Amino acid sequence: MDDDRVNRTVVLPLVVPPERVADLHATRRRVAYCQRRTSDVCWDDPNRPADVISTYRTAETALYHQLREETEGLHSNLVQKAMKDVTSNMGTAKSNWRAGDQVGQPTYPDSQDDGSYAITYDKRAATFHKYEVSLATVTGRVECRYVLPRDIQGTPYERYVLDSRWSFGTSKLVFDGERFWLHAVCTRPRPTQPVWATDAVDESSSDTQTRIRLLGVDCNVDGHSVVTSVAGFHGNADALNDRREQFERVRGGLQQTGTRSAHRTFYGMSGREWRFFDAYAHDCANGIVDDALGARCTHVVFEDLTRIRKRISNAPKFQQWLFKRIRTYTADKLELLGIKTATVNPRNTSKRCSHTDCESCTDANRSGSRFECVDCGLALHADYNAARNIALQWFAENAHEMKHGQSSQTCSAGRATSQLALKSGTLSPDGVFSPVDGLSTDKPTSSLVGR
Template identity: 55%
Template sequence: MLYMVESNRTVVIPLWVPEESRSDFHQTILPYAYCQQEAVNHCWPDTPKQPDDLQTSKRDVEDALYDRLREDTNEQLHSNLVQKAIKDATSAISSCKTSWENGDRISKPDFYDRDRAGYTMTYDKRAATYGRYEATLSTLNGTVTCRYELPAELEGTPYGEYVLDKRWSFSTSKLVFDGDRFWLHAVMQRQFRDDPVYTPQTDESGSDTHEDTHRVLGVDLNVDGATAVTSTGQFYGNADALNAYRSEQEQLRGELQQTGTRSAHLRFQQRRGVEWRYYDQYAHHVANSIKQEALRVRATHVAFENLTRIRKRISNLPKFQQWLFKKVRKYTEYKLERSGVTVDTTKPAHTSQACSRTDCDCVDEDNRDGKHFECLECGYTVNSDYNAAKNIGFRYLCEELSSPASRTCSSGQATSQLALVSGTLSPTGDFAEHEWVSTDKPHPQQASESSDSERSRVG
């Protein structure tokens, strides 16, 4: 059987919007935000007493509100933008419901805020046309074509790697106005065929999983490239774009502090909230993606590396000290809790330098060169983050699920599987083991070297 896996990458692209068209987007956000808030009001009763009082079904809300919202906006707002506004609202309510169930304090989302510095609108291909060098987006006053602002050298940038590669196609993306300029958070998709090393393992009964099966999804988290990579070959988030955004915000805050005026101080306070919400939304996006992949492959466990206190052992550069790893893991954990999926950690030692083939025990720092992994012994070649994700999942199988304490199934002996691109790997007999030693996450010297070759801010 041929297995296909879909990968998503987000490329953040600065947009050049014609001066006379900027107001078209500013006008469009008003009815769009109105639809968002009306959907929130519908989902959130006056005095909710428990999480289940919050409504999270997009279909139910759309059935109840779509016709009225189209009428309320005089049918000037594109029908698909009305649908996307409802989806934004139900997603926000769903996050509130999960936080409430997790014991966190919540408040009703407020989308209809005329004083906010920036805004976001979601566009799919029915309300937008995405090209390799420009995008055309629907507004209240017709469509607006926006050029991508690109650096002179595209090679090696996420834009060159994904947008210009015809193997990747545009999916539903977001237009973001940060108070100063416009950005396109372009979501690129690509399908991959099955893994060249592992072949699918299936139960003779034809059932994908059964009560005596442990299935692990390994997840590698990174400070560059994709923020999260799974053992099934999925790539989520864009850490390069996050680092570029962080650097831009730090520069803006510095300029505002130097200005010293009251208006600069007020803007400084306003930007701080915008920036925090951006990071939080980013972490939710990555965690939601991991959750959906875990449910798709019917994982019983999601394994991350245990990176507690790792900041003390690595570089002081901002991109290493401001990771969202803990937040991504925490969000993934509570998003999967209701589905009965366990989120746990395993030791990080040399997961990036060991070959992930179970018939090879090579562990060598020269196996990895940036995002490229090539085993010095067996020649296995693959993306280094994907290799690490498989090692993380397999280590969790070896050290956590192979112990007698982990065998809680009815038979007393669990079948353990690692979720891969092409299906699952079911180890037999003794688990293959490597000589794992200290962490291979960036050391100060490595971090300094990597900072000299940071990618362009497009991306």
Template identity: 55%
Template sequence: MSVKANRTVRIPLSVPDHRVDDLHATHNPYQYCQNRTVDWCWPDAPTHPDDLKTSKGDAEDALYDDLRDKTDNELHANLVQKAIKDAVSAVGSCKTSWENGDRISKPEFQNRSDESYTMTYDKRAGTYHRYKASFAVLDGAPVHCRYELPATLNATPYDQYVRDARWQFSTSKLVFDGEQFWLHAVMNRSYTDAPEYPPTADGSDTHEDFTRVLGVDLNVNGHSAVTSAGGFHGNADYLNHRRSTYEELRGELQETGTRSAHLRIQSRQGVEWAWFDQYAHHVANCIVADAVTVGATHVVFENLTRIRQRISNEPKFQQWLFRRVQEYVEYKLEEFGINFEQVAARYTSQSCSRTDCDCVDEDNRSGKQFNCVSCGYALNADLNAAKNTGLKFLETLPASRTCSSGKATSQLALVSGTLTPTGSFSRMDWASTDKPHPQRASGSLSARAK
């Protein structure tokens, strides 16, 4: 079994002054292709989500040749394809939101080069190295850009992923925020370790009733997702900061009320929501990678109804993010035959996750630290909640299931091994500590020191 994990590292670029206009000039036909694709996908006055066209293949078949002709064959063929894909993905996100009962509007990609924009470059239109990258532009030599890196690289996302030979560049994004160019470098790595299962009673390799659960806790601060196997993923604090900054900017532009301000709102909205959606993919990929690494058969989340009640005073955006992460995890798990589950996990934050302790007390948790007032068990509070979420699911299984090879086995995947509901612990070697570790935490997406 293997899984391809993705990490996105945000790297500031140094673009030669005399080549900046070349990138801006390339962006104009790129965005033209995006808007033409949206027009094709979005019929006049759609009345149902299924009215929206979301097939990339159909869009490319219908539009590619015409878009190449309309851009005088000067825009790199792969950029035309990526512009089509970007637009179809934007419409697909709208369709999903519509199906979930949210209000939507037709996506529009801004065509002004002095505003922010994004272009997607695969490795045929862009070339990525450890310290520089180059990008194809309109009918000319590629633009070569060096990375602007902090003086100290240790423990930065750039050091962990870009400099690590185990991670490889994949299709990435060139982003202009109105002032600075950035590379949102997507790094891929394949995990191929086979999951380890306990031997069956008769020595066979039949595991039809074997259950190994990975519990997941989602959070509005700290790390966005924490798994019972010690995965600390995403940076919810930076996400909230970015969301607040975007909302403040939108409020200021709305107060301005000019047409230029309105156009900039539309431009920024597309960029920001594309980033938020990529963030949800990033967190989901990390959770799936943890599940495959520990050989999980089930990944368990707290029921969204309970999450909504718990964060009822938080922005609706957090509810959207949690729903989107779970949706992405569910469909990504299908490829590996891993089950997606939800449980109504009351008091997961207040309960001690030791199987020989029944203490449930609100004093057990203080911020991000859990200290049981009864048995003294101490660990990260979100990790404790993730373990409880997994154990809640195991409690729903029959106490004495049997299979052809003997009694079924149920386990919770932990940081340093597995745990059965009865308290039996088996040590494994995929990790070694119950606390967040820099090499396991996927925090800031930026290589710039903050």
């Protein structure tokens, strides 16, 4: 995704003329052929990750003209997008291989077992309108009308497709085995400053300085799902685990019953379960967004939860999905507000003292949800301390770039002034509080959702 733009996907059902359905299927078969040929070239019996080709230009030089001849009638941009999809997947495979995962050559069948498939369309292979889309096929273009609800007020269609601030970008035609859908990507310029910013000049800033104010976020498998550095406690992870166990018990009973009615109930309950956990993730994300806006933050910093499965393998599996979903939803909401998100290595953030004059790091500092530094005596809720450390870790990882005005996180070319947003004020990396931070806080005000 272009760093200067914000993208949103709107899923629109399509009406395809019955006599043109076969043309779209034929187009997919030729796109899949391009993908398989590209995959074979990029994955030419590699012995190490570096042998895998993940650069589009390299694949294009080797194959493009051949594929144009071998897929006569296929739009040139569909050939290019097919190749780009493959090289992107090859890049992911290389990263996973380097990380120690077992990976194999990506495969590209004409369709999945259920008959479904997807084709990537850019604005040259497709012409997007407010009420219909024109798609290139192997036998010319086909006009497909959107199926819209009677009341479009408040729908993604109204918010993005009909809003003149948004325009169409590269999208996907999806066939689910029964009907066609357009996963329309709408795009607009990314806000250049946070939504709370005004034209008033901050007395602490200058033409060569940019203020960076961070909100640290700690995610947990018990207690509260999310804790922020302004003492925002969001989500009741214990209640969530209880709810998950209830769902599992009911599912087990339905599976043992084995009747057709139980089968229907089982799948209906799965949908309710997913909606419950999805709403929970949205509630946690909204709590983080509210904290960021209330503290007038420019950045929200999460733990880097890549490969979290290896670090919390004894935790419920769904928590891994939950953390990723919370972070994704938070980032989606924040980017429209001009607030950036970042990640840091979470190493030792749960046991290191967040008092910048101390920074003692030992297992003895933490006992359950209680953090009390054995060196300086700082006493805090353990997750609140971790959230502070996550933001402080960002300062440490970006100190050189901020000092010399080179950080991609800054909003100007000048030197950045940095602050960590806390419950009762802000903290700079050198330990200066403004106003005095409530260091004696044990368990700040809680905000529970999901009970």
